[in-house]
Amino acid sequence: MTAAQERSVIAAAQRGDDQAFELLVREHQKNVYNLAFKLTGSEEDALDASQDAFLRAFQNLKSFRFESRVSVWLYRLTYNASMDIIKKSRRGRIVPLPTDEEGSELDIPDDAPPPEEAVQRREELESVRRAVLELDPDKRRIILMREYQNMSYTAIAQALGVEEGTVKSRLARARMALAEKLKKNGTFSGETQSNKQMGKKEGRDRM
Amino acid sequence: MTEHEIFFELLGQRFDGTLDAAGERRLREHLASCPQCRELYACLVQARGALDFQVTPPPELEARVMGAVRRENRQRRQRRQKTVGVLVGVASAAAILAVTLIPGYLRLTAGMARDEDAAPSPCMDGDLREAPPDEADDSPAPEDGDFVDQVPGDSLKPDGSDGQSELAPYAPTSQDTTDNPTIPGESLPPGSGGEVPEPADTDLVNVLDYIPDIYVDLRYATEDNFTGQVIYDFTQARLRYGTVKKLMAVMEELREEGYSLKIWDALRPVSAQYKLWEICPDSRYVANPNNKGSTHSRGGTVDLTLVYSDGFEVEMPSGFDEFSALADRDYSDVSPQAGENALMLERIMTAHGFIPYEAEWWHFTDSTTYDIVE
Structure with a gap:
């Protein structure tokens, strides 16, 4: 349109x-x-x-x-x-983690365990979700506009009433804060831990 | 700005695809020398990957939104037009006038429609009497004080209905004698051709077979009723096909407004009425099957409530089978919204040929009377 x-x-x-x-x-x-x-x-x-x-x-x-x-x-x-x-x-x-019920909403039969990949994808989304919700509202908004909604810098600048340059620096700080939350929450690996291991550790209860 | 912050600005440019060669070099140098940023960078890249998917909205989203929107539109119209009320589908001014007169009419018949008092005239047995076709009313304009013959089409003919002829004697018009078919099988509405023959109006049918989007919650097929016991050994809401056709017309109107119906009780065979009576032999609550029984046993009576198109119940004066003063059709003792909703249900049901039962807002009987189902 x-x-x-x-x-x-x-x-x-x-x-x-x-x-x-x-x-x-x-x-x-x-x-x-x-x-x-x-x-x-x-x-x-x-x-x-x-x-x-x-x-x-x-x-x-x-x-x-x-x-x-x-x-x-x-x-x-x-x-x-x-x-x-x-x-x-x-x-x-x-903690708004997905429950068993929500897990079963993945489009798979009840008796089969969900494919590992699907479980992991769900966990990763959950981890990002938690981290984003932990951000302070200003940082959360700008992350949402850019990372979730793919808004242009011009549109974000207009929505926030600031210059585009300010948008970029705020976004950088917000990304940094988000990355720190993600690291702290531990689903995503840095260099030292294997992502897969962490994923399994988080997923044990639901499997 | 710290070195790390600069790194994240460069990172943003890399994500955007606008990072130049000098910037790229600077970014790599920082990554190589700063394990902390390396870790954060890895987390961020994975997070972006985790968000990089699309889900398909479920089809009911649009239906639910538009249902709510139409509901909202309807309420706005109602606020604008308080005195007459909005009754979609009633075309002529005469018809609107007749409908606004119905509450007065009902007060006349108050207390006369209780199941146990029901006394259909012996000459008006169901199988020879069909509802007139749902066509536009061409009856003359109403006159003051004359409540009966003003009613459009089959909307409120008290013939064959529960005991009402005592108060409002019904004089058949020439229209009735010509329009009322005497053989049930010949009363097929136009456009009903096809391989499968349409049922006769007196045939008992499963309502859901003909109105797939109506909600059915047969309370007496569960323990969720005032007796706390399962009364029925069936779960289908069955009614006479002639009654179902009237419900179809009701549903057609409701659908446009984002509403639907939920059936709590439909055909209650005499055997089930006996079971109810055994559990609760008190004619204040259960029609005595040894006496005249329940109109539910004739297949033309239905207990129902108004729901939104997604199945959520709208606010009503009371719960189903709540035997209190709240349940009657005097809505002065309930919230304005509940009263308005009950009145809307009453108006639409009445306009399509159902007689409301004064003591229970959920109870409606087809103005056509049918035989008792044992």
Whole structure:
């Protein structure tokens, strides 16, 4: 969808045309759901967060002023909805690691153990997820914009209201902080430990 | 800026593919001399790899979002149009007027529709009486004080319904005699051709076979009912096909608004009614099968609630089979939202030929009466 098409679709949706809004949902659901999944780490939460984000978008459609692309706006709503869900689920389970139930959502029969590769992929995502959630909010936002949403420096600068140079230096510091969290959490190897060993150690309980 | 920070800026450029040769050299030199950054670098590269995947959103995402959006749109319209209420599909002003009169009509019949009081006229047995076709109403404009004949189509004809003819005697019109087929098998609606013959209106069918997106939670097939015991030895919600057709029309409207129905009870054979009565021989709660029994045993009565299209129940005045003052159709004692929802269900069901039971907001009986199923 080009920017001009997007404008007219939004204008129609603002007038209450729910089919126009449906076009927006179709256009953006993949990105919204992916961000929600990478943030919440569960299909169920990702679905809830995506639904919340789109509904909030619909409810606030009238206040959308075309100052940014819809995608950027939707990302912010998705991020907020995901964080709300994470905060809620944290009350129930201290560490939002995938449970057995979530593990079984991998598309494999119950009686067969999940392929090692799939387990490892899930663990790696979980480790990144934990590290990202541990970052302070400013660093987390810029990491999300660049690493999760692949936003351009110009768009990030616009969203944060700073110069592009500032974006780059902030991003460098945020990456550094993220790498330190990752190293501390231990799923990813530096030079000395084998990545595979660490992966197995983390995965023992679930296998 | 520290040396490490500079390293991470260069690293960013490398990730972006914008790092020049001088920068690359500087980055390598730092990596070679700084084990700490080497380790961090390895972690970061792996993390980027871990994020480098795409998942496909499940198909229900769009359905759920659009269901919620349409719900929201409907509530907005309702707020704008409080007095009349929004009843999609009611086309003519006369029909709208008739529907707004229904609550008044119901008050007239209050207390008359209890199962144990049900007294269908002997001349109105189900198998010879079919619901008129669901076509546009061409009845004359309503007049003051005349509640019965104003009702559109088959929406509220008290003929054959539970005891209502006592209060509102029903005078057949010429339309009824011509439109009511006398042979059930001939009442096929248009467009029903095909290899498989459509059931007769009196045939008992599994509702899910004809309305696959309706929700069924037969409480008496489980222990999750007021007796705490399993009453049914079946799990299918069965109703007369004529009744199912009316439910189809209800569902058609609800779907557009992001809603669906959940059936709690449908056909209750007399044998099951006896079982209920054995457990709870109290006619305040269970219709006495030795007396007149339950309209549920005729296959035209259904207990249901409104759910969102994803199956979540909307707020209603009370739970199913809650025998308290909250359960009746006087909604002044429940939350405004619950009352509004129950009223919406009542309006839509009524508009499609169901008679609401005054004492239970979930209980609706087809205005066409059928034979008892033993």
